[in-house]
Amino acid sequence: MGVNMNFSRNMDDEYEKLFRRMNPPRVVIDNESCKNATVIRVDSANKHGILLEVVQILTDLNLIITKAYISSDGGWFMDVFNVTDHDGKKVTDEAILKYIRKSLGPESCSTSSIRSVGVKQTMEHTAIELLGSDRPGLLSEVSAVLTNLKCNIVNAEVWTHNTRAAAVMHVTDEKTGSAITDPQRLSVIKELLCNVLAGGNRVRGASSVVTEEVTHTERRLHQMMFADRDYERVDDDDYVDEKSRPKVTVVNLSDNDYSVVTIQCKDRAKLLFDIVFTLTDMQYVVFHASIDSEGPNAYQEYYIKHIDGSPVKSDAERHRVIQCLEAAIKRRVSEGLKLELCATDRVGLLSDVTRIIRENSLTVTRAEVTTKGGKAVNTFYVGGASGCLVESKTIESIRQAIGNTILKVKGKPEELKPAPQDSPTRFLFGGLFKSRSFANFGMVKSYS
The missing domain is CATH 3.30.70.260 (ACT domain)
Incomplete structure (x- = not known):
């Protein structure tokens, strides 16, 4: 049984690689259409964790994501990000733009550079x-x-x-x-x-x-x-000022296809990365999302399902998602x-x-x-x-x-x-x- 499961998993991996090579991702960087930000559009074959890959690459470049629109229903992943540098200006450094194209574009599909987010091999330390x-x-x-x-x-x-x-x-x-x-x-x-x-x-x-x-x-x-x-708080005294507490809600749509997660909190650097990573690590898939962080506060909305295709199933699961997202926001505050x-x-x-x-x-x-x-x-x-x-x-x-x-x-x-x-x-x-x-x-x- 174990051999058959490994064989099936390897076949799925090879099929995914082949599909990505036949349908390479496309990256468009636009510095003209938006007055205050650089617009980055990413179209790619869909796979679990791809949103996290894209967000991490942009975050590791110390870019600020002010707005984002995400859709990944079906077999295709389409993202639009409005980004600025740390000074709030458009991204014009050609070395950074070249790195984005290389990391997210067709070159990322070559067998010699399959993306492995978060892994850097080194023997220096x-x-x-x-x-x-x-x-x-x-x-x-x-x-x-x-x-x-x-x-x-x-x-x-x-x-x-x-x-x-x-x-x-x-x-x-x-x-x-x-x-x-x-x-x-x-x-x-x-x-x-x-x-x-x-x-x-x-x-x-x-x-x-x-x-x-x-x-x-x-x-x-x-x-x-x-x-x-660490998300299990002893009590709610962590939030002496209730205004500082992130507002996180999780509700199921009436047709019960998706669970909708909404987050309102004070904006900060790498907030989007922390949220997307937590959802991905908890085995949820983001199908649609809208992010607006242009002011002092951030508003984020995610349409999610568990990796098995189900929405949030119980009050206990809903409470755990809320706790974990609150913790992800507060850890880096x-x-x-x-x-x-x-x-x-x-x-x-x-x-x-x-x-x-x-x-x-x-x-x-x-x-x-x-x-x-x-x-x-x-x-x-x-x-x-x-x-x-x-x-x-x-x-x-x-x-x-x-x-x-x-x-x-x-x-x-x-x-x-x-x-x-x-x-x-x-x-x-x-x-x-x-x-x-x-x-x-x-x-x-x-x-x-």
Whole structure:
């Protein structure tokens, strides 16, 4: 039976490849018909997940999708996207336009370049996945452990949601600058990181995975938090301001052919990707969709069916779809003050910076770490203790500690709280080894 199923699946794959080669996708990029945006039209043979492929390619190019119209009934997929660059201008960079045509057009059907969204093969670094209970100082402790183990963090993304934290980090060996391959050393890294993640003493578990597989980081973070069931809120107190809560509804049409999902929320970067990925990963197919994000708020409407062809079947399933979409929206919400650090990369940089943030009693709600050409660009979203606004004096303390020329503070004026006149500057130099998790350092060995 298993052999027959594999044979049937392989035949379906070969038929799909043949059909796509006989009916290659067509991409039209139009910078004339719309006053404020570049219009991208994609026509292609339909297959499950194709919408996610297209949206991910546009999103990974840091393009903003302001409007979209999607239709994929039958065997054909037709999309129209209105996109701009991050400055709100039309996309005119010929290198970007060429990449879009190559990635979504006829060349994507060649056997040598079959699209595999989210997979980038590389042996330049080792990928580490972390999942556990969120707490103040967690990123600082993880970074310090990796630095002590002679690991350089070249890329990392950290999300927190509903008391949980997930991270995907790419590290290299301090000495060789390449991936870490020694099994014993990898085992020690995993064990020590698990000890740090378990330091919160929460009921729910923690995990640390070291792998050579490199997947699309943001997709993997969604998958990790979804598998951890972060969408199950203890209560609704997450939304102190009910206005900040996404409005998600799921209703079945009267003929019961489709379920209609509508989403209204504050617009932000990569919102469409997060929604489409969640629906796709939950095994739903988007047949029609309309997206409008030209103002401060986004309105999205999806006509969906389960991959087995059925609409949403029960109230329990409807409730789960709503919960999962709300979680997908909230995971990437950038709460807190935005700090941008740009500096020459070195081993221990992230550890030093996050230590300073922790010692100033700030918590990191989200972080992005990138390294390119010897330069490190780190972005942190930080908040004060118990959700309080960050004092301006605290930011000045951090600035003085890491240098005025490399730290930029971005955010609205109301996100900074003026410090009381008699409030002393809070900066503690001696707190690094007082953290309870560093008792685990006795296990660390030197690898030279």
